[in-house]
Amino acid sequence: MAKLSNANRVKIQEQKPDLRIVKDKKTKPYSDIDLNNWKEYSHIKTDTWWEFASRDNSHGHSNEYHGNYIPQIAQQLYERFTKKGDIVLDLFLGSGTSAIEALNMGRRCIGVELKPEQVDIVKNKFSSKELVTDVNLICCDSASIDVKDKIQARLDVMREEKAQFLMLHPPYDDIIKFSDRKEDLSNCSSTQEFYELFKQVAQNGYDMLEEGRFAALIIGDKYANGEIVPLGADCAAKMREIGFKMKAVIVKNMEGNERAKGKTANLWRYRALNGGFYIFKHEYIYIFQKS
Secondary structure (H helix, E strand, C coil), rough: CCCCCCHHHHHHHHHCCCCCCCCCCCCCCCCCCCCHHHHHHHCCCCCCCCCCCCCCCCCCCCCCCCCCCHHHHHHHHHHHHHHCEEEEECCCCCCHHHHHHHHHCEEEEEECCCCHHHHHHCCCCCCHHHHHEEEEEEEECCCCCHHHHHHHHHHHCCCCEEEEEEECCCCCCCCCCCCCCCHHHCCCHHHHHHHHHHHHHHHHHHHHHEEEEEEEEEEEEECCEEEEECEEEEHHHHHHHCCCCEEEEEEEECCCCCCHHHHHHHHHHHHHHHCCCCCCCEEEEEEEEEE
């Protein structure tokens, strides 16, 4: 039998089909994460304690607006619970963190903000084209009946029936006054009124969210009249009353969220020692799913 030369042997090997098994990408309906290669996603947090050393101020983000959440939260949640091209609905848009990070990560955003002057500020962060194709800004009261029609009109333009992710970062009751408008949740006459208005906002968000998709509530607690007011747990309970299924409660350190913290550190330390309470160093991220 004639022996094959090394050159012919190589040629035959090249002609042979590659019989190695190539696994199809395994993803969930709400995420682009390939579960067959889950070890490659070590940067995605899966525990319930989130610690960030500082705020990410790159790629269009800044800290000029008191009370905005840090972009790293959006980065984590978008990669975990959205796919490229999905629409994030933010009913407390503020400085536009949700929209900026949506574009950075290949998502889209519909943002609702009560104050027209704040909407104008956020508009200047995007190009004219982006404000047509990827970001839609609505100046409206998120607790109103009208807001759903306005959101639906934007969804129609973006060729979607519903949003794929809901972001809620409301005022922490009356801790910070964001405007003088009576519709502003930071101007409620009582915490009970705050809860009622928040529930209306959450209901609107629920109605505009696609079945099976996720929502995030970012919120902290407050002290009043010598006792803690559990805003987080109470607002989470309102979302469960609406029909959301609670999936996780994440505790996040507040570094990067506060301004001029050092200037009043001693004052708050004295107040804590005098009043028998502890100083907040955390806030919550509640994760829900529309079942």
